[in-house]
Amino acid sequence: MQELGRVGVIMGGTAAEREVSLKSGRAVLAALLELGVDAVGIDAADDLLGQLQHLQIDRVFNVLHGRGGEDGQLQGLLAFMGIPCTGSGVLASALAMDKVRTKYLWQRLGLSTPDFRMLSATSDWASVIAALGRAVVKPVREGSSIGMSIVDTAQELQEAWQRAAAFDSEVMAERYIKGSEYTVAVLDGEVLPAIELRTTHTFYDYDAKYIASDTQYLCPAPLNAEDTAALQTLCLEAFNALGCEGWGRVDVMRDVQGQFWLLEVNTVPGMTDHSLVPMAAAASGLDFGQLLLQVLAARTTQSVPH
Numbered sequence: 001m002q003e004l005g006r007v008g009v010i011m012g013g014t015a016a017e018r019e020v021s022l023k024s025g026r027a028v029l030a031a032l033l034e035l036g037v038d039a040v041g042i043d044a045a046d047d048l049l050g051q052l053q054h055l056q057i058d059r060v061f062n063v064l065h066g067r068g069g070e071d072g073q074l075q076g077l078l079a080f081m082g083i084p085c086t087g088s089g090v091l092a093s094a095l096a097m098d099k100v101r102t103k104y105l106w107q108r109l110g111l112s113t114p115d116f117r118m119l120s121a122t123s124d125w126a127s128v129i130a131a132l133g134r135a136v137v138k139p140v141r142e143g144s145s146i147g148m149s150i151v152d153t154a155q156e157l158q159e160a161w162q163r164a165a166a167f168d169s170e171v172m173a174e175r176y177i178k179g180s181e182y183t184v185a186v187l188d189g190e191v192l193p194a195i196e197l198r199t200t201h202t203f204y205d206y207d208a209k210y211i212a213s214d215t216q217y218l219c220p221a222p223l224n225a226e227d228t229a230a231l232q233t234l235c236l237e238a239f240n241a242l243g244c245e246g247w248g249r250v251d252v253m254r255d256v257q258g259q260f261w262l263l264e265v266n267t268v269p270g271m272t273d274h275s276l277v278p279m280a281a282a283a284s285g286l287d288f289g290q291l292l293l294q295v296l297a298a299r300t301t302q303s304v305p306h
Contacts, residue, residue, distance in 0.1 A: 004037055004296060005058025008051075010074065012043035015066035016146045016167060024063040024271035028292060032061070035289050044068060052081065059084040061296060063271055066143050070268040071097035086295050088267045092243035096265040100140050100172055102242060106262055109241055111234065113262040114175040114253075119161045125154035134176035137161060139168035143266065150176060177253035177261050182221055184235040185249045185269070185280040187291075188298035191232040192280035193220035217276070219283045231260055238262050246298040249277055 009032065011025025012018055025041060032039035042051050044064050051057075060078055062069055062085050072094035078085045088096065095101055106113045117128045119137070129135065129152075137160035139147040147167040149160035157173060164171040185192040198216035223231065235250035244267055251263040269277045281291040 002038075006056060007032060007037055007039040007059055007061055007296070008042045008055060008057035009039055009061045010042045010044050010048070010064045010069065012045050013064050013066070013068045014045050015068055017066035017143055018045070020270060020272065021063060021065040021069070024065065024275070027271050027288075028061055028063050031289050031292055035293070044074070048074075049077070052078075052083065057083060059296070060086065061292070062086050062268055065268050065270065067097070067141065070143065070266075071141065086298070087246045088242075088244045088248065092245065093267050095242045096244060096248070096267045097141050097143075099138060099264050100170065102264060105241055106238060109237075111238055111241065111262055112260060114177055116172050116174040119157075119164075119171045119173055123158075123161070125157045128173055129154050129157055132173055132175045134178075135173040136176050137164050137171065137173050139164045140170035140172055142167050174263075177255050179253055179255040182231060182252045182254060182260075183249055183276050183280075184231060184252065185247070185277045186236060186239045186244070187247050187277075187281065188294060191236050192277070193283040194223065194228065194231055194235075195219040195276055195280055196221040196223075215274075217279055219279050227258070234260055234262065239265055247277070247295050 009025050009029045011021045013021060029039055029041045040055055042048065042055070060083055062074060064070065064074055068074060070093060072090040075085060075090045075093050079090065095105065100118065103113050103116060115132060117132060119128070134150065134152050135157065137149045137151055137157065147164040149163060151157045151160045161171050181197045182194050183197065184194045196218040198218065231252065235252065238250050239248055242265060244265060249266045249269040251266070253261045253263060255261065269275065271278060278288050278291060286294065
């Protein structure tokens with residue numbers, strides 16, 4: 001593994017997803033060390049630039065979830081320093097982190113994504129509910145379902161906006177899609193087996209993702225060949241539309257009529273024991289270590305200025 005040089009596994013940071021990122025980072029670091037890779041863990045909360053320079057990092061495996069690591073900031077710093085990094089570049093990372101700008105692009109390209117409204121202190125709450133019906137309220141630039149709520153009334157909508165606004169200055173309400181939830185991983189231009197998520201919670205929230213033991217993961221998802229192909233095509237188009245590279249994960253709902261609806265793209269997916277990309281990779285024959293090496297290879301084959 002000498003050809004990889006010293007790999008810095010960047011994790012932690014100061015964003016709302018810090019604890020999940022640390023858990024992902026520790027799993028990635030342990031696996032890389034077991035493979036014989038010269039890997040070191042770096043907590044982005046503590047003088048990231050100084051650590052990169054002092055540790056003489058040759059390339060980065062990025063598992064810094066959320067702001068700072070998934071929104072183009074880290075990607076820009078590393079590109080400026082000439083250090084290759086896993087995953088998408090500056091523009092794609094910034095776009096994918098921003099759920100609203102992502103939806104604007106998808107809508108322009110004719111890719112199916114639920115209708116939405118931006119919320120603010122002056123919103124006409126009753127009009128939003130009248131337009132959308134049941135709605136999902138989300139901070140525009142957060143992950144792991146942080147700050148999300150499902151609402152049915154104008155009063156609930158206003159209260160949900162207040163909760164979400166604690167995490168982001170921009171908050172959206174998205175039409176609720178009743179049906180099944182899927183996630184599809186993309187690895188080096190290839191689509192991995194889809195996963196259907198089943199939870200006893202109202203939706204696939206933070207607890208269902210990282211804590212609950214009763215969340216069900218059906219992989220490959222129980223879809224017929226035609227629907228599987230349609231889902232994979234939609235997700236790859238959505239991923240490529242944003243200019244995403246290397247690896248990522250596309251989240252999708254399927255309504256009761258059978259139509260798929262794009263929700264968002266994760267450019268730095270979780271790598272914990274509850275995480276979905278390793279599960280999809282395993283279904284395609286890749287163990288955790290093989291997955292990590294392919295993620296590293298997918299990005300580091302691209303030219304990075306020095």
